Amino acid sequence: MKATISRKAHFNAAHRLYRKDWSDEKNDAVFGKCNNPNFHGHNYELIVSVTGDIDQETGYVIDMKALKDIIKIEVEDAFDHKNLNVEVPEFAELNPTAENIAVVIYNKIKPRLNPSFDLEITLYETPRNFVIYSGE
Amino acid sequence: MKATISRKAHFNAAHRLYRKDWSDEKNDAVFGKCNNPNFHGHNYELIVSVTGDIDQETGYVIDMKALKDIIKIEVEDAFDHKNLNVEVPEFAELNPTAENIAVVIYNKIKPRLNPSFDLEITLYETPRNFVIYSGE
Amino acid sequence: MKATISRKAHFNAAHRLYRKDWSDEKNDAVFGKCNNPNFHGHNYELIVSVTGDIDQETGYVIDMKALKDIIKIEVEDAFDHKNLNVEVPEFAELNPTAENIAVVIYNKIKPRLNPSFDLEITLYETPRNFVIYSGE
Amino acid sequence: MKATISRKAHFNAAHRLYRKDWSDEKNDAVFGKCNNPNFHGHNYELIVSVTGDIDQETGYVIDMKALKDIIKIEVEDAFDHKNLNVEVPEFAELNPTAENIAVVIYNKIKPRLNPSFDLEITLYETPRNFVIYSGE
Amino acid sequence: MKATISRKAHFNAAHRLYRKDWSDEKNDAVFGKCNNPNFHGHNYELIVSVTGDIDQETGYVIDMKALKDIIKIEVEDAFDHKNLNVEVPEFAELNPTAENIAVVIYNKIKPRLNPSFDLEITLYETPRNFVIYSGE
Amino acid sequence: MKATISRKAHFNAAHRLYRKDWSDEKNDAVFGKCNNPNFHGHNYELIVSVTGDIDQETGYVIDMKALKDIIKIEVEDAFDHKNLNVEVPEFAELNPTAENIAVVIYNKIKPRLNPSFDLEITLYETPRNFVIYSGE
Numbered sequence: 177m178k179a180t181i182s183r184k185a186h187f188n189a190a191h192r193l194y195r196k197d198w199s200d201e202k203n204d205a206v207f208g209k210c211n212n213p214n215f216h217g218h219n220y221e222l223i224v225s226v227t228g229d230i231d232q233e234t235g236y237v238i239d240m241k242a243l244k245d246i247i248k249i250e251v252e253d254a255f256d257h258k259n260l261n262v263e264v265p266e267f268a269e270l271n272p273t274a275e276n277i278a279v280v281i282y283n284k285i286k287p288r289l290n291p292s293f294d295l296e297i298t299l300y301e302t303p304r305n306f307v308i309y310s311g312e
Numbered sequence: 313m314k315a316t317i318s319r320k321a322h323f324n325a326a327h328r329l330y331r332k333d334w335s336d337e338k339n340d341a342v343f344g345k346c347n348n349p350n351f352h353g354h355n356y357e358l359i360v361s362v363t364g365d366i367d368q369e370t371g372y373v374i375d376m377k378a379l380k381d382i383i384k385i386e387v388e389d390a391f392d393h394k395n396l397n398v399e400v401p402e403f404a405e406l407n408p409t410a411e412n413i414a415v416v417i418y419n420k421i422k423p424r425l426n427p428s429f430d431l432e433i434t435l436y437e438t439p440r441n442f443v444i445y446s447g448e
Numbered sequence: 449m450k451a452t453i454s455r456k457a458h459f460n461a462a463h464r465l466y467r468k469d470w471s472d473e474k475n476d477a478v479f480g481k482c483n484n485p486n487f488h489g490h491n492y493e494l495i496v497s498v499t500g501d502i503d504q505e506t507g508y509v510i511d512m513k514a515l516k517d518i519i520k521i522e523v524e525d526a527f528d529h530k531n532l533n534v535e536v537p538e539f540a541e542l543n544p545t546a547e548n549i550a551v552v553i554y555n556k557i558k559p560r561l562n563p564s565f566d567l568e569i570t571l572y573e574t575p576r577n578f579v580i581y582s583g584e
Numbered sequence: 585m586k587a588t589i590s591r592k593a594h595f596n597a598a599h600r601l602y603r604k605d606w607s608d609e610k611n612d613a614v615f616g617k618c619n620n621p622n623f624h625g626h627n628y629e630l631i632v633s634v635t636g637d638i639d640q641e642t643g644y645v646i647d648m649k650a651l652k653d654i655i656k657i658e659v660e661d662a663f664d665h666k667n668l669n670v671e672v673p674e675f676a677e678l679n680p681t682a683e684n685i686a687v688v689i690y691n692k693i694k695p696r697l698n699p700s701f702d703l704e705i706t707l708y709e710t711p712r713n714f715v716i717y718s719g720e
Numbered sequence: 721m722k723a724t725i726s727r728k729a730h731f732n733a734a735h736r737l738y739r740k741d742w743s744d745e746k747n748d749a750v751f752g753k754c755n756n757p758n759f760h761g762h763n764y765e766l767i768v769s770v771t772g773d774i775d776q777e778t779g780y781v782i783d784m785k786a787l788k789d790i791i792k793i794e795v796e797d798a799f800d801h802k803n804l805n806v807e808v809p810e811f812a813e814l815n816p817t818a819e820n821i822a823v824v825i826y827n828k829i830k831p832r833l834n835p836s837f838d839l840e841i842t843l844y845e846t847p848r849n850f851v852i853y854s855g856e
Numbered sequence: 857m858k859a860t861i862s863r864k865a866h867f868n869a870a871h872r873l874y875r876k877d878w879s880d881e882k883n884d885a886v887f888g889k890c891n892n893p894n895f896h897g898h899n900y901e902l903i904v905s906v907t908g909d910i911d912q913e914t915g916y917v918i919d920m921k922a923l924k925d926i927i928k929i930e931v932e933d934a935f936d937h938k939n940l941n942v943e944v945p946e947f948a949e950l951n952p953t954a955e956n957i958a959v960v961i962y963n964k965i966k967p968r969l970n971p972s973f974d975l976e977i978t979l980y981e982t983p984r985n986f987v988i989y990s991g992e
Contacts, residue, residue, distance in 0.1 A: 179683045180716040188982060190870040190897040190939075195369070206370060208377065214939035217870040217897005219982050225716075233603070234614060235681035240713055241616065259870075259894035273371035275315045302868060302899050305376055308316040308361075324574060326462040326489040326531075331641070342642060344649065350531035353462040353489005355574050395462075395486035409643035411587045438460060438491050441648055444588040444633075451819045452852040467913070478914060480921065497852075505739070506750060507817035512849055513752065545915035547859045577920055580860040580905075596846060598734040598761040598803075622803035625734040625761005627846050667734075667758035710732060710763050723955045724988040769988075777875070778886060779953035784985055785888065 180296075181237045182225040185247045187256035189264075190217040191272040215259060220277070221300035222251060224285060228293040238293070250284040274301040278309035286311065316432075317373045318361040321383045323392035325400075326353040327408045351395060356413070357436035358387060360421060364429040374429070386420040410437040414445040422447065452568075453509045454497040457519045459528035461536075462489040463544040487531060492549070493572035494523060496557060500565040510565070522556040546573040550581035558583065588704075589645045590633040593655045595664035597672075598625040599680045623667060628685070629708035630659060632693060636701040646701070658692040682709040686717035694719065724840075725781045726769040729791045731800035733808075734761040735816040759803060764821070765844035766795060768829060772837040782837070794828040818845040822853035830855065860976075861917045862905040865927045867936035869944075870897040871952045895939060900957070901980035902931060904965060908973040918973070930964040954981040958989035966991065 193210040194203040203211045210216070224247055228237045258264055260272040266280045278299045286295050296310040329346040330339040339347045346352070360383055364373045394400055396408040402416045414435045422431050432446040465482040466475040475483045482488070496519055500509045530536055532544040538552045550571045558567050568582040601618040602611040611619045618624070632655055636645045666672055668680040674688045686707045694703050704718040737754040738747040747755045754760070768791055772781045802808055804816040810824045822843045830839050840854040873890040874883040883891045890896070904927055908917045938944055940952040946960045958979045966975050976990040 177687060177717070178720045179686060181683065182714050182716070184712040186982070186984075188896055188898050190895040193371075206375075209937040212937055212939065212943075214942045215870040215895050215897065216868055216937040216939065217895065218868050219899040221983070230683045230687070235601075235679040235684045237683055237715075239614075257889040257892055257896040259892065259896065262894045263892075271371040275317065275366045275373055276371045278315060279313060279366070302866065303901070304320040304866075306318050307373075308318070309313070312314045322574065322576075324488055324490050326487040329643070342647075345529040348529055348531065348535075350534045351462040351487050351489065352460055352529040352531065353487065354460050355491040357575070393481040393484055393488040395484065395488065398486045399484075407643040411589065411638045411645055412643045414587060415585060415638070438458070439493070440458075440592040442590050443645075444590070445585070448586045449823060449853070450856045451822060453819065454850050454852070456848040465915075478919075502819045502823070507737075507815040507820045509819055509851075511750075543915040547861065547910045547917055548915045550859060551857060551910070576864040578862050579917075580862070581857070584858045594846065594848075596760055596762050598759040617801040620801055620803065620807075622806045623734040623759050623761065624732055624801040624803065625759065626732050627763040629847070665753040665756055665760040667756065667760065670758045671756075710730070711765070712730075721959060721989070722992045723958060725955065726986050726988070728984040774955045774959070779873075779951040779956045781955055781987075783886075 177230045179230050179237050180225050180227040182223050183243050185222045188219045189258050189260050190215040191260040223298035225296040226293050246288045274307040278307050313366045315366050315373050316361050316363040318359050319379050321358045324355045325394050325396050326351040327396040354437050359434035361432040362429050382424045410443040414443050449502045451502050451509050452497050452499040454495050455515050457494045459524050460491045461530050461532050462487040463532040490573050495570035497568040498565050518560045546579040550579050585638045587638050587645050588633050588635040590631050591651050593630045595660050596627045597666050597668050598623040599668040631706035633704040634701050654696045682715040686715050721774045723774050723781050724769050724771040726767050727787050729766045731796050732763045733802050733804050734759040735804040762845050767842035769840040770837050790832045818851040822851050857910045859910050859917050860905050860907040862903050863923050865902045868899045869938050869940050870895040871940040903978035905976040906973050926968045954987040958987050
């Protein structure tokens, strides 16, 4: 029997959407006010969802405490109260859109899990905008 | 790399569930208090989810601003503060159940998107009842 | 020791904002799209808050079950799935704005409570708009 | 045309995570503070999702009222204000983890539905932890 | 200039509502299914609100980190994953209604704050029921 | 009859908590990770609450559309997608704590309202931390 267990977490950070190799005009045209050179920021709400077999002994897919610790180390400690563009190495050359942040979080958490597990990352950039990435 | 991006929106409207070709008795039996001839109404909460490849240049699946504009034109301007049965042509002959409203929204938004994108419509009729339609 | 206990409830209804004694032009100017003659509707979220002494025997201000029953009879049974203008007598001559609906709910519930209790009505017309009335 | 309709419900209950056939030490090591012999408890938030064809006559996948009644009988009446380990027979020999509670709810509701319907159970154990089970 | 700052927190616990000095019949009549001798439980959502002058140097009423630590020590460590009746000394002789739990939390936190501050405790027993206590 | 009407709004912004006239050591000691010189950010959720008499003609305390427009001009256009420290003049010499942001918003909106109205500002800096200011 397979189930998906999910854990919500939270971090807040500053970011700016732009490409260094584009002109200011092109960055403005594509990213609008998200290309504020002084940065803006968000409370990112994160849902990490792990799918796997229910262990018949424990009744767990995965110990929630273990998942919580992985999220703390890989995401909260790394991103919270940070400027994503300036201080988080994964975004040194990668535009920190919600899509790309979800991909980076997926790539950080996946190797920490049992390889038989499927992983899905849901990231709310605002209460009205969110993105889902599952490694496809 | 594929991701799903979602945008929440809102409209409120009056409606009545019934079939013109049924007797009052049958409408009452099937639709109960939702068949109030004087109408009732809801705050509909909508989530529009678009799945596609992440553009490697921009880091976007789709520009959220563009999606927001499509939702405004196709759904909010068309449905908000309206009587669905009386004023929205799609429901002239179609019972405005949550299921059918989701189908109508899907059919209005799908042609506005890049054909390579998948679309899923989630519609909350109340905070406790919701429906999902993805064109299958 | 005084405490305030609150109970959330829900009803959905159709309504229209207008005054019969005003011209269409004036109603449109003041009430805009809320003056749709075909009605629109909302999921109203209600919070009923009762303030009084904590009974030292039971540890209750009021039995939540009793409060729930009062709300059911006075509000849910009376307003849910109704057209407020057409079917709810209190709004026959009273414009069903959120403010006035809150006043009507207050006036229906207050006589059902111990006179020593204070009552406050919070009514969400949409997730973004709400009104509070406490009999002042 | 297929759609998924979902209904939210609620119950609260006490539980304890442990295996009778394990030592106290092992139960503590695996289940930590969830293995409190005096029990702890939760407000469980439940989402029951049914996928099937939209009936072209009614515009319903399933009558929400019928689904609500099934949830009331099979889940709310059976689990609400109960001690899951002590009073709910399904957990007499089964550890009431969120995963296992979701499986039990699935197994109770599935036979009550039209066999052509798919069923998915989402169970929030806390606002931050939830599990999904769909019979796979 | 005075402001109120609030911090949300969470604990889950088992409890039972009853008075040892009452008969079973009276406990059942007053507390209904909340008087389950095997206990039931809740996810309690807590809001701790502190009102005081805004420090003109820091711009803080109180350092949120300091408030968070007080809540952790006085409430979360003391109540989380506990059986309130059996394991929390304050409820050895006090019925753990939401009202009384709010009073106990108030009395634990108030002495930890600057005496010039006002304190208000909001406690959700379920998403639909909550209580407020502010020491009056 | 007096009522309070409230409107929710949203903006996101970058900020940094520090005093220019303090040493780095003191800023770190007082503001911790909120004193990140590269900034961090938040989705600020705002509730603007206006208390006044219900106009007996319209049934409104204030036209919600008018209030929404005031919030858009004074808050959303001024703060959204901005760096509060660098780009918002009110914070050039004022530390942008949640308390101070609430005071600034109060001071911007109050003069736009009928002087007989009371105003209260609720500002969520994160889903777990919020502040209320009402001009006292």
